[in-house]
Structures are given as C-alpha cells and as structure tokens.
Amino acid sequence: xxxxxxLTERAIDHIVLERGDVANSWRRERWDSLRLLTPNWQxxxxxxxxxxxxxxGFMTVAEVVAFVSRFATLAAAPVRPHTxxxxxxxxxxxxxxxxxxxxxxxxxVVLASGACNVAHLPACHQAIPSSVAQFTPLDYGNPRxxxxxxxxxxxxxxxxxxxxxxxxxSGRRVTLAVGEHVRLPRxxxxxxxxxxxxxxxxxxxxxxxxxxxxxARRLPSPQLVGTPERTTLDLNVLSAIGVELxxxxxxxxxxxxxxSGGLRNQFALADLKMDRLLDTxxxxxxSQAADTDVGPVExxxxxxxxxxxxxxxxxxxxxxxxxxxxxxxRPDYSWLDVPVVDCKGHLRHDGGVVDAPGLYxxxxxxxxxxxxxxxxxxxxxxxxxxxxxxxxxxxxxxKR
Amino acid sequence: MAVxxxxxxxxxxxxxxxxxxxxxxxxxxxxxxxxxxxxxxxxHSQTKIQRFFGLGQEQQHKTEFSFEADHPEIFASEDHGITxxxxxxxxxxxxxxxxxxxxxxxxxxxxxxxxxxxxxxMDVRGILGIDSDVRNGYDDIKVTFKIDADASKKDIExxxxxxxxxxxxxxxxxxPTNVKVEVV
Numbered sequence: 001x002x003x004x005x006x007l008t009e010r011a012i013d014h015i016v017l018e019r020g021d022v023a024n025s026w027r028r029e030r031w032d033s034l035r036l037l038t039p040n041w042q043x044x045x046x047x048x049x050x051x052x053x054x055x056x057g058f059m060t061v062a063e064v065v066a067f068v069s070r071f072a073t074l075a076a077a078p079v080r081p082h083t084x085x086x087x088x089x090x091x092x093x094x095x096x097x098x099x100x101x102x103x104x105x106x107x108x109v110v111l112a113s114g115a116c117n118v119a120h121l122p123a124c125h126q127a128i129p130s131s132v133a134q135f136t137p138l139d140y141g142n143p144r145x146x147x148x149x150x151x152x153x154x155x156x157x158x159x160x161x162x163x164x165x166x167x168x169x170s171g172r173r174v175t176l177a178v179g180e181h182v183r184l185p186r187x188x189x190x191x192x193x194x195x196x197x198x199x200x201x202x203x204x205x206x207x208x209x210x211x212x213x214x215x216a217r218r219l220p221s222p223q224l225v226g227t228p229e230r231t232t233l234d235l236n237v238l239s240a241i242g243v244e245l246x247x248x249x250x251x252x253x254x255x256x257x258x259x260s261g262g263l264r265n266q267f268a269l270a271d272l273k274m275d276r277l278l279d280t281x282x283x284x285x286x287s288q289a290a291d292t293d294v295g296p297v298e299x300x301x302x303x304x305x306x307x308x309x310x311x312x313x314x315x316x317x318x319x320x321x322x323x324x325x326x327x328x329x330r331p332d333y334s335w336l337d338v339p340v341v342d343c344k345g346h347l348r349h350d351g352g353v354v355d356a357p358g359l360y361x362x363x364x365x366x367x368x369x370x371x372x373x374x375x376x377x378x379x380x381x382x383x384x385x386x387x388x389x390x391x392x393x394x395x396x397x398x399k400r
Numbered sequence: 401m402a403v404x405x406x407x408x409x410x411x412x413x414x415x416x417x418x419x420x421x422x423x424x425x426x427x428x429x430x431x432x433x434x435x436x437x438x439x440x441x442x443x444h445s446q447t448k449i450q451r452f453f454g455l456g457q458e459q460q461h462k463t464e465f466s467f468e469a470d471h472p473e474i475f476a477s478e479d480h481g482i483t484x485x486x487x488x489x490x491x492x493x494x495x496x497x498x499x500x501x502x503x504x505x506x507x508x509x510x511x512x513x514x515x516x517x518x519x520x521x522m523d524v525r526g527i528l529g530i531d532s533d534v535r536n537g538y539d540d541i542k543v544t545f546k547i548d549a550d551a552s553k554k555d556i557e558x559x560x561x562x563x564x565x566x567x568x569x570x571x572x573x574x575x576p577t578n579v580k581v582e583v584v
Contacts, residue, residue: 218532250576261578311576344533 001068002378003110003362004077005046006386012393014106016077017099019084023068025114030061032142033166035226037158039192042376045071046383056192058226064375089337094358108358108389111336111347115364115373116329122154125325127252129315133322137163140324143170149321150174152257152313154249156181157220160326161233165225167324168243175313175320176238177259179248182222183270183303186232188278189285190295193224194374200284202277203371204380207351210366217346217365220328235267235303246309255316259309267303275299331364352385358392360385410505428456444470444480485538489518491569496543499563504549509559512548519544541573 001022007014018024036043041055048071050059059067072079080101087098094107119136128134133147137159140146143166153164156178168174184193197203210216225233239245247260282297313320333341340348340355348355351368363373368384371377422429431454437447450464468481482490493516504511520541526534547556564570 215532247576258576261576264578264580309578311578 001072001075001077002045002382003112003386004079005048005071005075006382007389008075008077009046010386010390012386012390014078015104016079017083017085017097017104018079018081021069021081022072022077022079023065025116026061026065026068029116029138031137031140031163032061034162035060036064036375037221037224037226038194038374038376039226042194042198042374043067044376044379046075046379048074056230057228085335087335087337090356095338107393108360110385110389111354111359111361112363113331115331117332118330119325120328120330121325122249122327124249124252125323127255128323129255131318132315132320135322135324137324137326137329143167143172146170146172146324147321148172150319152177152315152320152323153326154323155179155220155326155328156223156235157326157328158222158224161223161235161238162225163324163326164238164243165233165241168238168241173244173319174242175244175246175310176235177246177249177257178235178263178266179260180266181220181235181270183234183274184222184224184277185234185274185300186224186230188281189298192230196281197371198376200281202280203369203374203377205370207366207368207372210370213366216370219365234300236301239304239306244310245306246313247311252315255314257313257315257320259311259313261311263309264305267305271302352381353388358389360389406505406508406510408501408505408509408511410502412502412505415502416506425456428454430454440480441478442470443475443477444468485520485522488538488569488573489520489541492541492543492567492573493518495567495569496545496560496563499567500545500547500559503559503562503566504551507555507559509555510550512550513546514548515546517544517546518542538573 001016004014004016021027035058037058039055040050040052040057040059043050043059045068050067071077083099083101085097085099087096088109089096089098091105093105095105095109097104097106097109119138121136125134135146140163146167150173151167152175153160153167154177156164156176160176164174164176186193188196194203207213207216223234225231231237235245245263247263248266250258250260252258278299285292285294330345331347333345333347338354338356338359340359342348347361347364349361349364349367352361352364354361361367362381362385363378365373367373368381369377372381431452433452435447435449437445439445445468447467447469448464449461449467451458451460453459467487469484469487470480471477471483472479497514497516500514501511518541520538522538523534525531526536545560547559549556549559551559
C-alpha cells in the first residue's frame with residue numbers, strides 16, 4: 001500500500017494484486033487478541049497517520065484492517081482484490097505475472113507478500129506423539145480452540161510470550177520453551193520503548209550500516225505486547241503468574257521433549273543486550289537538549305532463573321495436550337519463478353533491490369532499516385524502493 | 401556374584417559392596433568432580449585434575465594429572481594438545497569401555513580384548529558463526545566396539561548395551577544438563 005502510494009505520487013502506472021481483500025493477512029492470519037506492537041501515534045503510511053483519540057493505545061486487528069483499508073481508499077490505490085498470483089517469471093520486456101484471472105505483463109514487480117506467509121516448525125515436530133494437538137500462530141485463533149489440559153508453547157518472541165500469557169489466563173498450565181530472545185520493557189523512563197527506538201535513531205539504522213546483517217534479519221521479534229495498560233510482558237512477568245520456563249526445545253525422543261540446559265545463558269544474553277540498548281538510549285538523552293521530557297534512568301530486574309528447570313517433559317502421559325509453535329515464520333516464494341531465492345528460502349536482495357533487474361521487495365526484516373517490518377517503517381523503505389524503480393524505468397527508456 | 405574363574409581386573413565385589421553401603425547413605429553417594437583450567441596462550445590451555453569430593457569428604461587421585469588442549473594448525477593454532485571436543489570422545493570411549501569391563505566381570509564373561517573407535521561428525525559452520533541453523537556441537541557420534549570375549553555375539557551386544565545404560569558420559573552427551581557459568 002505504501003509503495004503504491006509512492007508510485008502514484010510519481011505518476012508511475014501500476015496495479016496492486018491482492019489475493020483477498022486489502023489487509024488480507026490481518027483479516028485471516030492473526031490471532032484474535034493481537035494488537036499492533038507500535039503505539040497508535042506511530043501508525044503512519046505515506047501522507048496518512050493515526051488521528052484518533054488514543055495516541056498511546058495499540059490497534060486491534062480490526063482497527064488495523066480499517067486503518068489500512070481507509071488508506072487504500074484515500075490513496076485511491078489501484079487494488080485488484082481476490083487475485084491470487086500463481087507465478088512471476090521473467091520475459092523480455094520485464095515480467096509476466098500469472099494470476100487466477102489471467103496474465104499481466106509489466107516492466108517491474110515489487111514483492112510485498114511479506115515475511116510471515118508460513119509458520120516455521122522445527123523438524124522435531126514430526127516426532128510429537130499424535131495424542132498431542134499441534135497449532136501454529138496462523139491457525140491458533142484463541143485458547144478456546146485448544147484442548148483442555150497442559151500446553152507447551154515453543155518460542156519466546158512476541159508471539160510466544162503473548163500466546164503463553166493468554167493461554168495461561170484461560171486456565172491451562174503453560175510451559176514455555178525459551179531459546180534466543182529479545183527482551184524489552186514496554187515503557188522506559190516513562191516513554192514507550194518504540195519511542196526510544198525511533199527518537200534515538202536505532203530504528204533508522206540502515207541495513208548497510210549493520211555489522212551482522214544476516215543476524216539482524218533473523219532476530220526474533222522483541223518480547224512486546226500492545227495492551228491498553230501498556231504493560232511489559234517479559235519472562236519475569238510470565239514466571240510470576242505461573243508459566244513454567246524451560247530451555248530451548250532441543251529434540252523430541254521416544255515421546256519426550258528434551259530442553260537445553262542453557263536457559264540461564266539465554267537469560268543472561270537477553271538481559272545484557274537489553275541493558276546495552278538502554279545504555280544507548282541514555283547516551284542519546286545526554287546528547288540532547290536538557291529539556292527532553294523523560295523520566296529518570298532505570299534498570300530492570302535481571303530475568304529470574306528458576307531454581308530448577310525441567311530438562312525433559314513426557315509428551316505421552318497426558319500432562320501436555322497441545323503444543324503451540326511460536327518458532328517464527330518464513331516467506332513463501334513458491335510462485336516466484338525467478339532464480340533469486342537462496343537455498344534457505346531467503347530472497348537475495350540488496351536493501352529491497354532484488355538480484356534480478358526490475359524486481360523489488362518491501363516489508364522484509366531490516367530490508368533497508370531496523371524498522372522495516374513495523375508499520376511506520378514502510379514509508380521510508382517504499383520511497384527508497386520507488387526511487388530506484390523510477391531510475392530503472394527511466395534508464396531503460398533512455399536506452400531504447 | 402562374580403564367577404571366580406573370570407578376571408577382567410575389575411573388583412566387582414567391591415563395587416557391589418559399595419552399592420549396598422550407599423543405598424543406606426545417599427549423602428555419601430554425592431560426588432563432585434573438579435578440573436582447573438588455565439589459559440596458556442592463543443587457544444592453548446592446560447587443565448589439571450587431582451582433587452574431588454565423594455563419600456562425604458575430600459578425596460584425591462594418587463597424583464595430579466595434566467591435560468593440554470589446543471587446536472590443530474589448520475585452525476591457525478599451535479597444536480599443543482587435542483581439541484576440547486576430542487576430550488569428549490576420550491571421555492565417551494573410556495567410560496563405555498570401563499563399563500564393558502565391569503559388566504562383563506559381573507556377568508562372568510572373560511574379556512580378551514576390547515577396542516573402541518569413536519567418530520564424531522561436526523559441521524564447523526556452527527562454531528564459526530557462518531550459519532545459525534547449524535549447531536555448534538557434534539551432529540552425530542558413532543562408537544564401534546571390537547570385542548573378543550568368551551561369550552556369544554548376543555551376550556557381547558548386551559554387554560555394550562548395558563554399558564551405555566550405566567555410562568555417565570553417555571548420559572551427559574545424550575541428555576540435556578543444566579550448566580551454570582559465572583564470572584567472579
């Protein structure tokens with residue numbers, strides 16, 4: 001949508017293909033209670049921003065659908081809804097895009113299908129006993145869909161901690177398997193942590209300034225939740241309400257889940273990284289005018305290490321009735337008949353300029369900036385991509 | 401009861417007696433094994449082992465043992481000793497082999513020779529941080545025993561199986577363990 005708006009501004013003729021209705025993945029592929037991680041005041045698209053009464057609140061899924069749909073209408077985006085793309089292949093003049101309603105030829109293509117098309121499951125999911133029901137964030141919906149009884153949530157990113165908390169509140173015993181994770185407080189020195197990310201410039205850090213880009217692009221989403229109370233949802237909160245924390249799920253053998261004994265170090269790493277980020281914020285504050293309106297410096301309690309964490313869990317004795325895999329997502333490029341996807345399923349691109357002439361991508365992790373996958377990150381990326389695309393079109397025209 | 405004519409050099413009676421005693425004294429069964437490692441230079445370190453705790457008090461080996469660990473020259477190291485992961489293989493092979501001897505003695509099987517070859521497969525893209533989907537440790541460990549003994553093939557296989565069942569190192573490698581690392 002953001003890219004479409006930038007193309008329109010430059011009078012570049014284009015269409016937007018949507019397999020469902022505008023904001024389809026928000027309509028169909030999110031759990032019921034999800035809210036945006038970014039506060040409303042940060043919700044913006046090119047020439048369009050949140051103007052409601054609750055700038056510090058977080059949009060529900062329905063509100064995000066309405067927000068994006070309203071933007072599409074206002075921008076008069078040339079959307080073709082209910083048009084599933086079945087293939088994109090290179091042809092002499094550019095690309096042929098096959099859809100269920102016929103083929104389209106175009107000189108350039110912007111891939112905006114996102115990074116979260118399919119839920120990624122570790123290989124050991126095949127060894128889970130059939131008596132245990134398995135869910136992904138895409139088909140989870142709400143706790144009522146789970147069978148009664150204990151639940152193992154695997155993964156402690158934003159998705160994992162949110163679902164663990166919600167399932168716990170539904171009255172089920174929850175065990176949360178914790179691997180590498182990113183700990184963040186919701187509020188720091190009285191401000192939303194994403195205000196800090198934005199103001200201090202961390203979010204604007206460009207992809208070509210990041211030392212280990214591969215790692216930055218693979219980073220799990222931070223342990224954040226958008227709630228009206230602006231609450232922090234870290235592992236201390238979860239263990240305090242009774243969620244049992246165990247180490248990373250290493251394997252499933254003979255119907256038993258085996259968890260890493262390295263939980264303590266995962267906590268230490270996340271605490272150290274959070275403190276380094278807060279140091280960055282504090283350093284930035286000191287470099288600003290004295291009247292920057294923030295509270296006093298604070299540090300948070302280190303993640304509490306359980307006296308003893310279980311290393312194995314019998315999945316056959318009825319204690320665990322379901323598993324929710326919050327183990328990340330992968331993009332789906334099965335329809336992309338252009339050799340630009342590496343052996344691990346990632347698109348080969350340089351800041352959204354894909355490794356094939358006239359092919360672009362938007363909305364992937366740290367595409368051009370750390371904020372690339374947040375709603376407010378779309379605008380800057382879209383402008384850069386459309387700049388490049390416009391030059392590309394002009395260059396081609398010049399050559400002819 | 402050990403068959404008297406069989407001698408693998410393992411005092412099974414002493415082990416069985418200890419088992420009886422420790423049944424009634426679980427505290428005495430709690431052992432702490434220790435090693436002290438000192439960085440030398442580069443990837444070279446020296447680990448010394450003598451004292452340990454068990455049977456309710458401080459104990460020690462007859463002498464202090466010292467182990468050099470390093471990496472081979474293809475890792476741009478000076479190769480003062482075997483790599484830490486190779487020490488894991490030492491531990492596994494010697495633990496299983498000791499187990500085979502003890503179980504054979506207990507079952508009245510005379511051993512003539514026991515040889516174990518251990519191979520551990522590792523993709524070093526893990527430790528080099530090339531691909532975070534690749535684990536750091538061994539992806540596969542294979543132990544091959546060649547045993548000459550007064551026993552059928554089945555009985556020898558049962559020996560090896562029982563040895564794995566009671567092996568501390570086999571357990572450490574195949575099951576997760578809580579590890580606490582502190583800086584003082």
